Amino acid sequence: MGMPVSGVPTETPRSPAAQVPAGHALARIGRAIRSNHKATTGTILLVIFILIALFPGVIAHASPTQDAYPPRLGPSSAHLLGTNAYGQDLFAQVIWGTRNVLIIAFVVGLATTGLAVLIGVAAAYLGGGWDGTLSVLTDVLLVIPLFPLLIIIAAYAHGEGTLVLITAITLTSWSYTARQLRSQALTLRNRDFLEAARVRGERKLYVIVMEVIPTMTSLIVASFLTNALYAVLLSSSLQFIGLGDPNTVSWGTTLYWAQNNAALQTGEPLWAIAPGFCIALLGAAFALLNYAFDEIGNPALRPVRRSKRVRST
C-alpha cells in the first residue's frame, strides 16, 4: 500500500533528465484545464469537495453521529437536510462523510495506478518470461468479475473498516490500467532515447522510473482519474449493501442505514437522496476531468466549432 508512486505528476521529479518532459506535461495539463469547460467544471467540483473534507467542522456544526435531535425532522435552518429516524443531523452526516470517500478515492486511485505502472511498465520493459507471467496475471484478473469478487471478499472479512475496503479494491482493480500502460510502454521499447540510456549504462530501474514513466504522464493522470472514480463507486456500493463498517461516517454508510430503515417508503427521501447525490457529483467531477483528458490526448475528439465547418445534410 505505502509504495512510492513515482511518475504521478503531483510530485515534480527532481532529476534534470526527467524534468523537461514532465514539466512540459504539467504546464500543458494546467493550460488544458483552463481552456476546456469540462475540465474547469470538474476541477472546481473536486476542489470544493477537498475543502469540505479538510474542514467539515467549519460548515456543519452538528455532530454526524450523535442522535441528539428529535427524529424525522424536515429541512429547516437548524437542520438543513432534516434529521433521520435516529435523530442524527443529515447535513452533518453528508458533510463529514466527504472525508471518508475522498480518502478512499485518492488512496485507491494512487495505489492502483502506482501498482499498475510498476507491473505494466516492468512487463513491457523487461520482456521475455517476466512479460509473459505479468501479462497472464493481468489478463486473468481483468476477466474475473470485479464487483462480485469484492462482495465475496468483504463478506468473509465481515464488516471490517475502511482499510480493508481500500486494500481489497486496490489489489483487485489495477489490471485494466496495467494493460493499457504495458501497451503504451511497448511502443517506446526501441526508441532512441532508451537506447541511449542503455548505452550510458543506466540501471534498469533508473531507466523505467526516469525515462519511460515520464513520457506516459498524461495516460497515468487519466488512469488515476478513472481509478479514483471506480474507487468512489465501488466503495460506496459495498458500504451501501452493508459490507463496510456500519459505524464509519461516509455517504455509503448513510445510504445503508437509509435503505435499512426504508427511508424512501417512510417519507424520509432526503436520507437516501442527499448522500447519493454527493456520490454522483463527486463521480461526475472525476468523469468530467477524465473525458477532458481524453479530448486533450486525442485531438480528433475535441468539439468542433459549428461556424467553422458545417458539412453534410
Add this chain to the structure above:
Amino acid sequence: MRYALRRLGFFVLTLWVALTLNFLLPRLMPGNPALAMMSKFHGELGPHELNALETLFGVNAHQSLLSQYFGYLHDVFTGNFGISLSEYPASVTSVIGSAIWWTVGLVGITTVLAFLLGTGLGIVSAWRRGGKVDSIVPPVFVITSAIPYFWVAMVLVLIFGITLHWFPSQGGYYVTTDTPGLNLTFFQDVVNHAFLPAMALLITTIGTWILTMRNTMITTLAEDYVRMARAKGLPGRRIMLDYAARNAILPNLVGFAMSLGFVVSGAILVEYVFNYPGVGYMLLQAVSGEDFPLMQALFLLITVAVLLAILAADILTALLDPRTRAAR
C-alpha cells in the same frame, strides 16, 4: 489455430484461478468465517449436511489442505454445489435455477435495448458533429455514467413508485394476488414490475454505447473511403450507415458480446433496491444470511458467464474483422 489454443488455455487458467479463490478465500480470512457460519446453523442441520459443509470449508477437517482441494474440485466438476443454508434443505443448484430466469429476462432484454438505442444515438451524434444531439447527448451521458446504479434506482422508486404510484417498485410480481403461470395478467404484472428496474439499468448503461460508437465513428468519418463516397455524391444516409457506421461498429459489437456475460452480475445493486427476485439479489441475501455455499456457487456462475461471453467476443472479432485473422 495456435492462437485459438492459447486463448482456450487462458480460459481454463482463469477458471482455475476463480475456483481456487473460492476455495482459498474462506480458509485464508482471519477468524475463520466458515466456522462462525457453521455454529450459527448447527441446530438446524443433520450430521450428513454438517459433514458436507466441513469438507467444503475445511473446518475440523482431518484431511490435508491438498486433499480437501481435490475433493472440492471433484465436487464442482460433478455439479455438486452443496445445500443452501438459507433455503435449507433445497440444493444450491435448484435455488439458483429459480432466480436466474428473472435476471436473464430483466437484464438481458435491457442490455439489448441499451445497445441498440445507444449505438443509434452514437451514430447520429457523430454524423451531425456539433449538432443538437451531439451537444446534448455525450456530455449528459458522461455524467450519468458516473452515477451509481443503485442511486438512479432509488430516485426512480421515489418518483414513479412512491410519489406518482405509476409503477410497482418492489419485487418481480404481486406475490399475494398473482400466481405465476402462462397467462396475460401474470405477464402484464411481470412487465409492470420490470419497468422501473429496466429504466434504471438503461439510464446508467446507455452512455457507454453512445460514447464508444460516437468516438469510433468520428475516426472512421475522417477516412479516405468516406471522403471518396462523398465525392461520388452518394446520399448522406447511405454514407452514414453503410460506410461510416458499418466500419465503426466493431468495438461496440464486441462490447455487446462481452456485456451479455455481465448480465448475470450487472444488476446486483438494482435488484437489491427493487427486491427483484433475481440472481444479484440472491447473492446479497446469501451474503447477509452467511449462506456461503450459495455465495460460492453464484460467484462461479457469474465468472463462467463472463468467460463464455469473452470467448464469444473473441470469435465475433475474428469473424468480422479480417485484419485480426491475417495478423494471427
